[in-house]
Amino acid sequence: MKFFKHILILFYALSFFLLPAFSPAGEIDELSSKAEQGHVEAQFKLADAYYSGTGTRKNLEQAFFWYEKAAQQGHPKAQRALGAMYELGKGTAKEPEQAAFWYEKAAEQGLARAQTNLGILYETGEGVAQNHDTARMWYEKAAEQGYARGQTYLGRMYELSIGVAVDYTKAFYWYEKAAEQGYARAQTNLGALYEAGQGVEQNYEQAVVWYTKAAQQRYARGQFYLGRMFEQGLGVEKDLAQASIWYTKAAELGHIRARQQLAKVQSEHGKTDEKIKEEKQGIADQAQVEGLTAAPAEKEKEKTEQITAPAKDKYLAAVETGDPDSQNSLALLYLNGSEGYARDAEKAAYWFRRAAENGSVAAQNNLGLLYMNGEGVEKDQQEAMLWLQKAAEAGIVEAQSNLGQKYYFEENYQEAAFWLLQAAKQGLANAQNNLAVMYSDGLGVEQNKERAKYWLQKAADQGDPTARQNLTMLIEEQTEASVNSLMQSDSQEPPSSGPATANNSGATASMPVTESKQDFGSLQAATEHFHKGNLYAEEGQFISAISEYKRAIELDPNNSNTYENLAIALAKTGNFKDALKIMQTAIRLSPDDAMKYATLGIIYHADNKLQEALEQYIRSVRLNPGHGEMYYNMAMIYSELGQFESAYKCCLQAQSLGYAGSFEALIELQKIMPELSAISDDENVVLNLRHIVTSTAAEAELVLGRLHGGEDFIQLASQYSLPPFNLNGGYLGPYDPKELIPVISEVVVPLTPLAFSPVIETSTGFHIFQKFMVGANLLASQ
Known part of the structure; x- marks a missing residue:
């Protein structure tokens, strides 16, 4: 029998990328000798080797040991790395206080990245007493060194009034500094200030300039804003074809509002999708814009192959002007030794850095690989992570996949699964294959062979040969396991407790009957402890509930709901530290479950860690955008942070979803800032669809009656829907009538938002559907 776990194939995203070369054993021995003699640079390099597994077995504890040795001797990069290990809990227990201590040591030596990290801790109150003034001080130090991320965080404080009065002039100043370095987020924010006339005289043409720079880096928000400018004729001649192109690009990166605007523009302009695609290709060819409609590095390589020797001087001149696309392409020429350029990895790295600092997200991805x-x-694994993270957060699907692969080899499987999932959802076949392997092995996610098959089928449908091979092997493995189980059940004598029932023998198809019965009994006992824990929790007896939940976990360590309830009970007793750790386990087991992120956010919120809570609430609504309570919670945080406009918009969304309490909150916000009453619901909305699926008509009618009685759709979906439809409140995605089968379409199409459909029977079960609306701009801005 072949084991599926041996077939993981990684690092196919970039044509020039090679697997990390291992250092000779002698080099590690030499580093070890020098490190033990107290040589600080050797200690730092040895720590890096242990951290990355380069030339030696990966060992985070040893990495921590040698980073600490180098840090104690004052090595600033080691101090920053040590702080990161304390912050993330790698190689040591997670201790944010120690993280802050070492970040401060490095920051005091002028390391801009450490200064920014330390500022974030002070802003969020993680490991230090929350102090926005101190946060601003460290951001200023990083910003004054020209560090774009620090400049953007500083500008953000002035724009959003975080610990200071709103000052758009200062926000503009720092965004411009970061934008000029090519930081796409800052470029978009700067364009928005020009468009609104905040901190600068209103100038639509300049807004277009900065949106274009961000858009050319495949930054979805910049692409959307640029499309809007073309649609409305602001700063450019009105051009619906161009608007369609940029909306399409943003929509391809998952920008929700862009999808809705794209449909509107196409309808008005009378263009077919094919015509838009042809025009999009023509404009891309004419402008030589690389990496926007295909994998960035692959697209750039195609472009460099077209550069002939006589054109070199002209090409180099373009590079010297600071064009990041040309700089990135030149780097590829040096790296590949093609088109008359001698291979020179150092020159390649130099031009990749120039392009990356000028804002090319393709170069950021490529530079990260060189550092890796x-x-x-x-x-430098920290530098590799920094650049890959930048590109991944900008929506570059190849970078998301590469970052996921890097986390995989660092054995940070939860982060690996998260980033591979982002790339897989964008359709990247190798990410789908690798995510499937993680589901098959239960690494970073709860083991689920059916989810593994789902993602392998997605990749195989694109023609990926590895995925096809893996899919065949997985099916063969499951078939063989089923046959073995059947043979064992035929040959083994029944245990003394009685004959095996059909229900028991089918509990785990790949295991012998006796083991299945034993596991079944453990699961039954775990379920009993779980329900006892729930009863104790309902009565407020949280200590007893904790005890029952722990017993349930001992018997069934793979039930994410038990971990979630245990975390809630711990938080109720004030033990937030352990509650947060337990919730991380719950998320590892169920990374696609919006409710897990919601619960983590609630625990952070209760512990007064507002930024962390906000981040988890946003993750939750991205998975389940119909959860009104999360928008309400977000509004409460924005209100506490003094960001009343954002709070008001979130309250409007909660109200549109029927969440109780949102109306009163809107009134209170209007009392604080009367001008908020002029804000109306987002006119650009996305219509979404969700459903509840039961196994019987009687049960469906019962649920429908409870819905009409005012009970929560999400709670009822979680309680009554058949798996996997019980996940994320039954959310199906944006409403598209063309995707519905006739028996559903004829009922759902005329249905008004928030109304409930009658019970509809299909081969899957008995359905109740509901449409709901979410403001496109609200989700896109989070």
Whole structure:
């Protein structure tokens, strides 16, 4: 029998990328000798080797040991790395106080990244007493060194009034500094200030300039704003074809509002999708814009292959003007040694950095890979992570996949699964294959062979040969396991407790009957402890509830709901530290479950860690945008942070979803800031669809009656829907009538938002559907 776990194939996202080369054993021995003699640089390099598993077995404890040695001798990069290990709990217990201590040591030596990290801790109150003034001080120090991320965080404080009065002039100043370095988020924010005339004289043409710079980096929000400018004729001649192109690009990156605007523009302009695609290709060819409609590095490589020797001087001149696309392409020429350029990895790294700092997200991805391999630069896993993270957060699907792969080899499986999932949802076949392997092995996610098959089928449908091979092997493995189980049940004598029932023998198809019966009994006992825990929790007896939940976990360590309830009970007793750790386990087991992120957010919120709570609430609504309570909770945080406009918009969304209490909150916000009453519901909305699916008509009618009685749709979906439809409140995605089968379509199409459909029977079960609306701009801005 072949084991599926041996077939993981990684690092196919970029054509020039090679697997990390291992250092000779002698080099590690030499580093170890020098490190033990107290050589600080050797200690730092040895720690890096242990951290990345380069030339030696990966060992985070040893990495921590040598980073600490180097840090104690004052090595600033080691101090920052040590702080990161304390912050993330790698190689040591998670201790945010120690993280802050070492970040401060590095920050005091002028390391801009450490200064920014320390500022974030002070802003959020993680490991230190929350102090916005101190946060601003460290952001200023990083910003004054020209560090774009620090400049953007500083500008954000002035724009959003975080610990200071709103000052758009200062926000503009710092956004401009970061934008000029090519930081796409800052470029978009700067364009927005020009468009609104905040901190600068209103100038639509300049807004277009900055939106374009961000858009050319595949930054979805910048692409959407640029499309809007073309649609409305602001700063450019009105051009619905161009608007369609940029909306399409943003929509391809998952920008919700862009999808809705794209449909509107196409309808008005009378263009077919094919015509838009042709025009989009023509404009891309004419402008030589790389990496926008295909994998960035692959697209750039295609472009460099077209550069002939006589054109070199002209090409190099373009590079010297600071064009990041040309700089990135030149780097690829040096890296590949093509088109008359001698191979020179150091020059490649130099031009990748120039392009990356000028804002090319493709170059950020490529530079990250060079740092990962130590090709043309000194190997630096923290630098690799920094650049890959930038590109991944900008929506570059290849970077998301590469980042996921890096986390995988660092054995940070939860983060690996998160980033591979982002890339897989965008349709990248190798990410779908790798995510399937994680589901098959239960790494970072709860083991689920059916989800593994789902993602392998997605990749195989795109023609990916590895996924096809893996899918065949997985099916063969499951078939063989089923046959073995059947043979064992035929050959083994029944245990003394009685004959095996059909229900028991089918509990786990890949295991012998006796083991299945034993596991079934454990699961039954775990379920009993789980329900006892719930009863104790309902009565407020949280200590007893904690005891029952722990017993349930001992018997069934793979039930994410038990961990979630245990975390809630711990939080109720004031033990937030353990509650947060337990919730991380729950999320690892169920990374696609919006409710897990919601619960984590609620625990952070109760512990007064507002930024962390907000981040989890946003993650939750991205998975389940119909959860009104989460928008209400977000509104409460924005209100506490003094961001009343954002709070008001979130309250409007909660109200549109029928969440109780949102109306009163809107009134209170209007009392604080009367001008908020002029804000209306987002006119650009996305219509979404969700459903509840039961196994019987009687049960469906019972649920429908409870819905009409005012009970919560999400709670009832979680309680009554058949798996996997009980996940995320039964959310199906944006409403598209063309995707519905006739028996559903004829009932759902005329249905008004928030109304409930009658019970509809299909081969899947008995359904109740509901449409709901979410403001496109609200989700896009989070």
